[in-house]
Amino acid sequence: MPLLGFLARRTVYGLVLLAAVLILNFLLVHMAPGDPAEMIVGEMGGATQEILDAIRASYGLDRPLHEQLLLYLGKAVQGDLGHSYYFNTSVTQLILERVGATVLLVLTSLVVAILAGVVLGVAAARRPNGLVSHLTTILALAGYSLPIFWTGLILIILFASVLPIFPVANMTSTMIEGGFFARLADILHHLVLPAATLAIVYVAQYSRLARASMLEVLGADYIRTARAKGLNERLVVYKHALRNAVLPIVTIAGLQFGQLLSGAVLTETVFNWPGLGRLAFDSILRRDYPTILGILFFSTLLVIVANILTDLCYRIVDPRIRLEGGRG
Amino acid sequence: MASPASNVTMTDRVQSPVREAWRMFLRNHAAVAGLGVLCLILLMTLLGPFIYPVDPFELVWAPMTPPLEEPGLWLGTDYLGRDILAGIIHGGAPTLAVGASAAAITVLIGITVGAIAGYFGGRTDDLLMRVTEFFQVLPTLLFAMVLVTLFSPSLVTVAVAIGIVSWPPAARLTRGEFLRIRQLEYVAACRTIGGTDRRIMWMVILPNALPPLVVAATLAIGVAILFEAGLSFLGLSDPNVFSWGMMIGASREYFLDSWWAVAFPGLAICLTVLAVSLVGDGLNDALNPRLRER
Numbered sequence: 001m002p003l004l005g006f007l008a009r010r011t012v013y014g015l016v017l018l019a020a021v022l023i024l025n026f027l028l029v030h031m032a033p034g035d036p037a038e039m040i041v042g043e044m045g046g047a048t049q050e051i052l053d054a055i056r057a058s059y060g061l062d063r064p065l066h067e068q069l070l071l072y073l074g075k076a077v078q079g080d081l082g083h084s085y086y087f088n089t090s091v092t093q094l095i096l097e098r099v100g101a102t103v104l105l106v107l108t109s110l111v112v113a114i115l116a117g118v119v120l121g122v123a124a125a126r127r128p129n130g131l132v133s134h135l136t137t138i139l140a141l142a143g144y145s146l147p148i149f150w151t152g153l154i155l156i157i158l159f160a161s162v163l164p165i166f167p168v169a170n171m172t173s174t175m176i177e178g179g180f181f182a183r184l185a186d187i188l189h190h191l192v193l194p195a196a197t198l199a200i201v202y203v204a205q206y207s208r209l210a211r212a213s214m215l216e217v218l219g220a221d222y223i224r225t226a227r228a229k230g231l232n233e234r235l236v237v238y239k240h241a242l243r244n245a246v247l248p249i250v251t252i253a254g255l256q257f258g259q260l261l262s263g264a265v266l267t268e269t270v271f272n273w274p275g276l277g278r279l280a281f282d283s284i285l286r287r288d289y290p291t292i293l294g295i296l297f298f299s300t301l302l303v304i305v306a307n308i309l310t311d312l313c314y315r316i317v318d319p320r321i322r323l324e325g326g327r328g
Numbered sequence: 329m330a331s332p333a334s335n336v337t338m339t340d341r342v343q344s345p346v347r348e349a350w351r352m353f354l355r356n357h358a359a360v361a362g363l364g365v366l367c368l369i370l371l372m373t374l375l376g377p378f379i380y381p382v383d384p385f386e387l388v389w390a391p392m393t394p395p396l397e398e399p400g401l402w403l404g405t406d407y408l409g410r411d412i413l414a415g416i417i418h419g420g421a422p423t424l425a426v427g428a429s430a431a432a433i434t435v436l437i438g439i440t441v442g443a444i445a446g447y448f449g450g451r452t453d454d455l456l457m458r459v460t461e462f463f464q465v466l467p468t469l470l471f472a473m474v475l476v477t478l479f480s481p482s483l484v485t486v487a488v489a490i491g492i493v494s495w496p497p498a499a500r501l502t503r504g505e506f507l508r509i510r511q512l513e514y515v516a517a518c519r520t521i522g523g524t525d526r527r528i529m530w531m532v533i534l535p536n537a538l539p540p541l542v543v544a545a546t547l548a549i550g551v552a553i554l555f556e557a558g559l560s561f562l563g564l565s566d567p568n569v570f571s572w573g574m575m576i577g578a579s580r581e582y583f584l585d586s587w588w589a590v591a592f593p594g595l596a597i598c599l600t601v602l603a604v605s606l607v608g609d610g611l612n613d614a615l616n617p618r619l620r621e622r
Contacts, residue, residue, distance in 0.1 A: 020462050032478035145550070145601035147557045150576060150594035157587045262469030266558055270580075280470055281562055284477050296474055299467045307465065 003315065010311065014304040019073065021300045025293040026072050030065070051085070081297060082290035086283070091294035095276065099298065101171055102275030104187075105267065106260045108195040113202035114253055118246060120203070121210020125218060125245075126237065136207045143204025148263045152197040152270035159193060166192045169272040194271040198263050202256070206249050214245040247318055254310025258303040352614035359610020365603040369596075373420030382414035384570045392586040406575070406589040407582040416596050419570040424600070426487045426571070427553035433491025434552065435545045438498020439534070445499070446506025447529050453503070460496045468493040469558060476564045483566050490555045494548065501544055505537035539615035546608035550601040557597050572597050 037055045056062060059071065075082075081091040124133035156168040167173070167190045172183070217223065218241050226236045265277035272278065276295050283291040353359055382388065387409040388401070395404040395412075403412040445456035475489040509515060510533060518532050559565055560573030561580075572593040579589035 017462055017465055021466065024466075028474060028478055033480075141602060141605060142598075144605055145554075145598045147554050147561070147573070147576075147594060147597050147601075149558060149561045150590065150597065153576070153580075153583055153590050154594070157584065157591075160584055258465060258467045261467040265469050265473070266561070269562065280473065284473055284562070284564065287477065289478075292470075292474055292477070296466070296470050299470055300465050303465045303467060 003312070006315070007308070007312065010308045014308060017304055018297070018301060021297050022073055022076050023069065025297060026069050029289065029293070030068075076297075081294035084283075084288055084291045086286050086288045086291070091290050094279065094291060095294055095298050098274060098276050098279050099302075100275075101273060102261070102264055102268070102277060103302070105191065105194055105198065105273060105275060106257070106264050108191060109198035109202065109263075110253060110257075110260060112195060113199040113206055114249060116199070116203045117206025118210045118242070118249065120207035121212075122214055122237065122242060122245075124207065124211040125214035128215060133211070136211060140204040140208040143200050146201065147266075148197060148201060149266040149270050151200055152194070152267055155193050155197055156270070166190075168193060171274050194267050194273050197270070198260065198267045201263065202253075202260070206253070209249055209252060210245065213248050214241060217241045217245045220244075247314070250317070251310060251314055254306055254313070257306035257310075258299070261299050261302065349611075349614040353610050356610040356613055358606050359613070362603040362606025362610065365599060366607060369420065369600055369603065370424070372417060373424060376417035376420070380414065380417055382411050384410060384415040384418040386410065386414075388414075392582070392589075394586075395588050403592050404586070404588045406579050407586060412575070412589060412592055415570055415575050416572065416593060419572045419575055419593065420596070422483060422566075422569045422571045423553060423556060423573070423597070426483055426490075426556045427549050430487040430490035430494075430552035430556065431545060431548040433488060434494045434548050435498050435541065437491060437495035438544075439502045439541065441495065442499035442502025442504075443506050443529055443534065446503035447510055447525070447533065449507070456499075457503070460499050463493070464496040466493065469555070472555070472559060473562065473564055476559060481564050481566055483569060486556060486559055486565055487552075490552050490559075494551065494555070498541070498544055498548065501540060502537065505540060506533055509533045509536050542615060543608055543612045546611055547605060550604040550608065553597065553601050553604070 037052050037059070059068060063071075079092050081095070083089075084091050084094055087094055120132070120136050120139070124130075124136040127133055159166050160168045171187060171190050173186055173190075218237075223236060223241055226240050227233070231240075261277070264275065265280055267273065268275045268277035269281045276299065280292055280295045282288075283295070388411045389398055389405050389409050391405060391407050391409040393401055393405040393409070395402060397404065401411060401413070403416065406412055406415070441456050441460065445453040445460075472486075472489040472493045475492065476485050479485045479489075506529075510528075515528060515532055518528050523532065556565070556571065557573030557576070560571045561577040563574075563577055565571060565574055567574075575593040576590045579586065583590045
């Protein structure tokens with residue numbers, strides 16, 4: 001199937017999913033106990049009658065339910081996800097300010113986790129009963145059992161008191177002199193611990209996956225052929241085998257983007273990282289429903305985009321899928 | 329008709345599949361260790377409150393007393409002066425109960441959706457798989473946070489929310505098994521003798537699809553415990569119930585001055601999830617017939 005047609009189909013399907021998220025958001029607000037108008041204002045205490053009336057008018061809360069839904073969808077299509085009465089600004093604005101920090105954190109962790117996972121997994125697969133292999137298994141089990149927020153707190157304790165070389169909170173220093181590169185270095189310096197926290201769980205998963213997939217590939221006929229023709233072992237492992245063994249990891253990693261975003265909520269909360277996750281936590285505490293529902297919508301958008309990109313990568317990397325016509 | 333079957337039972341010692349699986353399970357030392365740890369943790373949560381009857385909410389000593397500094401306060405006190413050991417002992421029950429019931433809800437929804445999709449196929453399958461995909465693109469924790477906040481935090485809403493956001497993988501697994509098994513001859517045989525859809529689904533296919541589902545259910549408990557801990561840490565749980573995640577969340581502002589207040593509850597979560605996943609791995613090996621021969 002041509003790539004463009006595939007992309008178009010996936011985009012349309014993604015839009016349908018997004019519309020479904022909006023409907024879900026709408027239903028959630030209306031199913032929850034209490035008056036929607038008061039919920040939208042949030043628990044800021046002194047919501048005046050005027051504000052409540054304004055909300056009722058703008059969301060059409062006095063009209064039938066299906067009209068309300070259409071009104072809500074119409075606004076969302078125009079990029080209006082509502083108004084945060086806590087921040088007194090539009091939710092879209094708030095989200096756009098924060099999304100960069102989250103994407104930076106999540107992508108860094110993802111890349112680190114894939115690289116570290118593959119290196120460990122390959123080392124383990126080359127000697128399935130060796131020390132590295134056993135250590136990888138133990139690491140995988142331990143990493144899987146760690147609550148992300150707890151890993152973060154323990155890292156903060158270690159790096160705040162025992163070995164103070166990395167900043168343990170926020171994304172930037174308050175007093176920073178210098179130009180673009182100084183700022184960039186400052187952000188990267190702050191990024192080390194949060195990214196490590198988020199990556200640990202996935203290093204554990206990917207190393208296990210890489211080990212299994214590498215073991216499978218190393219047993220394949222074409223690897224025996226490569227070895228039989230006298231190819232350097234290094235070349236066999238890193239060129240012939242690794243290329244094929246990495247595919248399932250890339251797929252899983254892409255599909256786990258949503259989980260990573262969930263992990264980011266906890267990581268950002270622990271490290272005071274100014275992204276969507278931290279905003280979600282703050283909004284939950286303040287019962288700022290328009291913001292939290294906007295974040296849910298926007299994160300789903302990110303997940304859908306990540307899924308489409310993963311499928312796209314997969315098709316480009318693995319010609320077999322294109323030839324078979326692919327699934328979806 | 330009966331003679332070949334009775335011959336077999338006379339000459340070979342036929343073992344029941346459950347006993348066979350148990351024998352395989354016992355060979356996996358890590359899994360047995362995991363099961364042992366899990367039993368100890370269960371015992372601690374069940375009997376602990378009677379052996380160590382300290383109220384976890386009670387302020388027993390000076391705030392932030394380090395472990396072992398004061399006789400009897402093995403794990404120290406938190407920022408309010410509450411006994412951390414008491415918190416760990418009393419916090420086990422809600423953590424485990426929410427984890428187990430959330431996993432049960434996850435598997436229940438997953439099996440129902442997956443079984444119907446896999447058994448009936450066609451449009452039903454298409455529709456249900458679209459719904460599954462929809463739930464799969466929603467970021468789980470955020471969605472659960474929204475659900476718990478909207479319907480006010482309690483142990484029940486937390487368990488239900490975790491179940492609602494985590495069933496898709498179980499549904500996919502069940503669907504795959506049903507798609508495979510419904511092609512088999514004994515299902516056709518059952519249909520020939522007039523078995524209803526309902527009977528075939530739940531009495532014929534489901535028992536044969538159980539082994540991977542049992543493993544998935546076990547692992548789901550571990551995931552649910554971590555999930556519950558995350559929600560409690562964020563403050564989204566019943567404030568009147570002590571749980572391990574809630575203990576860590578409560579000490580979030582003070583943990584640099586009292587590392588023990590977050591370290592020990594976290595270790596408890598870690599150890600429990602580790603034990604559960606070791607048992608899950610062991611079950612996976614034990615229930616996989618291909619590994620039996622070894």
